[in-house]
Amino acid sequence: MTQPPPPPPNQPPDPQGGFGAPTPPPPAQQPEPGYGHPQQPPGYGYPQQQPDAGYGYPQQPPTEPGYGYPQQPPAAPQQSPYGYPTPQQQQPVQPPYGYPTQPQQHYGGYPQTAPAPAVAPGGKKLSAQLQIVIAAAVAVVLIIGAGIWYANSGSGGKDDEAKSSAGTSQGSGGNGGSGESKGTGGGGNEKPPADTQAKLTFQVPKPGVPDVTDVSGSWVTDKAYVKTGVNSLVAYDLAKGTALWxxxxxxxxxGASRxxxxxxxxxxxxxxxKRVAPRxxxxxTEVGTVDLTTGKLLWSTSVTGGSAGDQKARFGEITVSGTTVAAGGNDGGAAFDIANGNPRWKPQANDQNCYDLGYGGGAGLVAVRKCGPYESQYVLIQNLNPTTGAPISQYKMPTGVKYASIVSTKPLVVAADVGDSAGDGxxxxxxxxxxxxxxxxKAKITADPDQYGARCxxxxxxxCTKAIVGNGRLYVPTEEHEGSTGEYGDETNxxxxxxxxxxxxxxxKADAGDKYTLVPLRxxxxxxxxxxxxxxxxxGRIVSIDGVTMKETVLLENPADPTVNDIENSFSPDYSEILYRxxxxxxxAVMLSKPRSSASPTDNEPLAVSYSTR
Known part of the structure; x- marks a missing residue:
């Protein structure tokens, strides 16, 4: 077939359902919303001067060509990432993270009541005992005076668990059924070694580039660490870091599949x-499949159609589910047989102005489909038959949603910024x-942007990064906040x-501990x-957290040696890819820049680095 069937008739599109400020009609392109920082020009197949950070990784701050900030104690308070105030800048004192904060916001389905402040008038801290008493009183008010909001649950059937992909980048996960927390936690393949102390095993130097170049994408197999290079894909020996192919x-x-x-x-x-000056x-436009064992490009192709007309369709991202490769973008969506590249469907114009912006893959295949005229577009979430593209089910996102991201396909979890209300990028x-x-x-989970640290x-x-699904649960980190000592730089989450x-x-809940920050990976x-x-x-440390008890087991701890530590600190989790296996x-790194000068310390930072307990 050439295009997935239209939406099921049981949930007809609502042409009148506006979704906030109008989005640009394809094929005209506009700068993409970002992560609270000024944006790099957009990329991945759309008119631009420079590529974007791509693949769901936050954009690199324009003031720093590297991918992490040196974590030396600053001389003066600085603005924290994403526009959040630092602990020194916060005026009201925040209650302990993971608990209700404001009466007008739902926290995981509970109406909120403002808790007692942790600081008494005059700036004097309340005792721990008094805080507990006050918290207990607030809890009684919550139970007696507030209703519990939650959406009607589904069938609660036991769905097959979504297998985690080998060597995927940080971000969406998908293990566990779709019912209420039935997972037992624990298990898995990663076990602590006899000695968790790691050593630096290899560094991969940065290749030279004439302009900003996106190098997002990294994977781990049984034999190799594979990383996107310049006009290439390179595999490195796991222990030595030497190039295998x-x-x-x-x-x-x-673009590359997670x-x-x-x-x-x-x-x-x-x-x-290849890119040439001056632009x-x-x-x-090119779609292909690589064998990560042999380093061979098995096939490559391109398609026409959709808003691209007779020209090659441009794509922004790609994924895989079963034997289906699916690519999406503002020109529409297409799918291919992973064995030979034969098209399963292509972008095609239709009278409802619908097109598949992109797909979530893994255990299932889910399309984010935009429909309607320029001034009143709406968004559909369609669970697809991966072979035919026929919708199995469909959900229309609420008014005020212009885009949506798939956190997990099975169980199906979607993230969105309704009415641009997050306000934090x-x-x-x-x-x-x-x-x-x-x-x-089944449930709508409101994520207070001042409270939670997941990003899409x-x-x-x-x-999406830092939002992981498993055990019938959604795991997200809180934003960093002041630790127990109250000292500058003592932030945790x-x-x-x-x-x-x-x-x-x-x-x-899992506590990072003073001066550490937890970043969920998979x-x-x-x-x-x-x-x-x-x-x-x-x-830094790699830890395994039981998904039910939230108890932590250390799997790896990197050296505290200043020289080695400086290398690790150059890879900030918000601007880097981190894999553990x-x-x-x-x-x-996910972005390379033209060297500023031979004296610039960031120009000497590696493209990739590995630490190992083996």
Missing amino acids: TLPLTGQIC HVTADNKLPILFEAS YYQQC SGISDFFSLDEKTGKL RATRVES EVIAFDLATGKTAPE MDGGSLIAYKAPPYDKG DGRVFMS
Whole structure:
């Protein structure tokens, strides 16, 4: 077939349903919303001067060409990332994270009541005992005087667990059923070694580039660490870092799947020609599949149609589910057989002005479909048959949603910024837990932007980071906040879990500990793998967190040696890719810049680095 069937008749599109400020009609392109920082020009196949950060990673601050900030104690308070105030700038004192804050906001489905402040009038701290008494009183008020909001749950059937992809980048996960928290936690493949102390095993130097170049994408197989290069894909030996193979391409990789098949097949997007001065820009039109074991490009192709007409369709992102490779963008969506590249459907214009902006892959295939005229577009979430593209179920996003991101396809969890209410560039005001079989809403989880630290690139469908699904739960970190000592630089956070059937918060949470910050990476069975970003004088850690009890087990701890520590600190979790597998952690840059000068310290930072306990 040439195009997925139209939406099911049981949920007809509403042409009158506006979604905030009008979005640009294809093919005209506009700068994409970002992460609270001024944006790099947009990329991945759309008219531009320079590529964007791509693949769902936050944009690099224009003042720093590297991917992390040196974590030395600053001489003066600075503005924290994403526009959040630092603890010194916050006027009202925040209550402990993971608990209700403001009466007008739902926290995981509970109406909120403002808790008693932790500081008494005059700036004197209340005793811990008194805080407990006050908190108990507030809890009584919540129970007696407030109703519990939650959406009607679905069938609660036991769905097959979504297998985590080998070597995927940080972000969306998908292990666990779709019912209320039935996971047992624990399990998984990652076990602590006898000695968790890691050593620096190798560094990959940065290649020279004439202009800003996106190098997003990294994967781990049984034999290799694979990283996007310049007009190439390169595999490195796990222990030595020596190149095992290099795959030259006609142009720069401009999109790659987060998911890899069980036999190490990786779908990619790349440009048909190399970038040349003065614009250093090529359209993102070529689709292909790479065998990560052999380093061979198995096939490549392009398609026409949709708003591209007789020209090659341009794509912004790509994914895989089963044997189907699916690519989407403002020209529409297309799908291919992963074995040979034969098209399964192509972009096609229709009278409802609908097109598939992108797809979420992995255990299922879910389309984010935009429909309607320029001034009143609306967004549909369609769970698809991966082979035919026929919708299995459909959910129409609420008025005020211009874009949506898929956090997990099975169970189906969607993130969106309703009415641009988040206000922090995170792309998330709410999570939507959906029944993938019926399309019905099970729970809406409101994520206070001042409270939670998950991020999604609004115009990228499969771009979310720090939001992980497993055990019938959604795991998200809180934003950094002041630790127990109250000293400058003593910031910490927690990981909170929400039940996908009810939207309620789980009573357990994982604490990072003073001066550390938890960054969820992926699921491992019933456990959560997370990176603990360290203070400037310590090494980072990889930990396994039981998905039910939230108890932590250290798997790896990087050296605290200043020289080695400086290398780690150059890879900020918000501007880097972090992968962990079998005793090895890999950190890599997502953007390269033209060297500023030979004396610039960031020009000497590596493209990628590995630490290992093996």
